[in-house]
Amino acid sequence: MFEIIIFSFFTGIIGTGIGGLIAFIYKKPTDKLISTTLGFASGLMLAVVCFDLLPHAFDTGGLINGILGMVIGVLLVTYFDMKVGEVLPDRSNARGVDYIKMGILMGMAIAVHNFPEGLAIGTGFSTSPEMGMGLMLVIGLHDVPEGIAMAAPMSIGGLNKYKAFLYTLLSGVPTGIAALIGLYIGKISPAVISQSMGFAGGAMLYVTCGEMIPRSRSIYVGRISIFGMIFGVIGGIIITRILR
Secondary structure (H helix, E strand, O other): OHHHHHHHHHHHHHHHHHHHHHHHOOOOOOHHHHHHHHHHHHHHHHHHHHHHHHHHHHHHHOHHHHHHHHHHHHHHHHHHHHHHHHHOOOOOOHHHHHHHHHHHHHHHHHHHHHHHHHHHHHHHHHHOHHHHHHHHHHHHHHHHHHHHHHHHHHHHOOOOHHHHHHHHHHOOHHHHHHHHHHHHHOOOOHHHHHHHHHHHHHHHHHHHHHHHHHHHHHOOOOOHHHHHHHHHHHHHHHHHHHOO
16 A cells, blocks of 8 residues: 555656656747747647546536536636735736746646546555556656646746746645545545546636636737647647547
8 A cells, every 4th residue: 555655646746747847948938939838738738628637527426516616616716816926926027927826826726636636546546456557657647738837837937947846746746645545435426526626627727728828829929829739739639548
């Protein structure tokens, strides 16, 4: 059991951490590169949420539970959106602060998302080692684009790259905690898992559609962000379908 918990922690941490390595790429990115990257990260998140996370939520606990979780997720992240900016210290670089806020909001959504993933790993291992290992591999791969979507805005906003990377690692910690709970519970309520996944999906959709996509379109006049988003969606589809 101890090995399962350790592997589950590493699954979430390494998955988002690999995506978080993008923080080390950015130094002084151009507006064109920022627009492309935000568009690509937005496309990745849209694909993961719409083709993987939400369908799983609906299949697990039904349409009503999934949508209920989505509504709660949107409302809560809307509240955080209004409050997070008030606690960010430096408003002298308003554009940079907005990017950091975007990354923080995405990190909150990812941390929530990782909890039901950890529950799935724990309950999978309680069923069979093969199922648990399969879920662990797929979930770790799915976490990579989430790390990108979290680290890219933080790095663009001027946050220290080591801090941005550390935050992406911390967002994966709930996976291991939830795996421990899942092992003990064995068969967690499908309604709870569905609502948790819906919550995370709604939160991610709010940040992606309300923050990342509009900003990717506003900072550079052109179609490059659209192409970035399209390729992001394609990448997300590959991750959610081919690697399932």
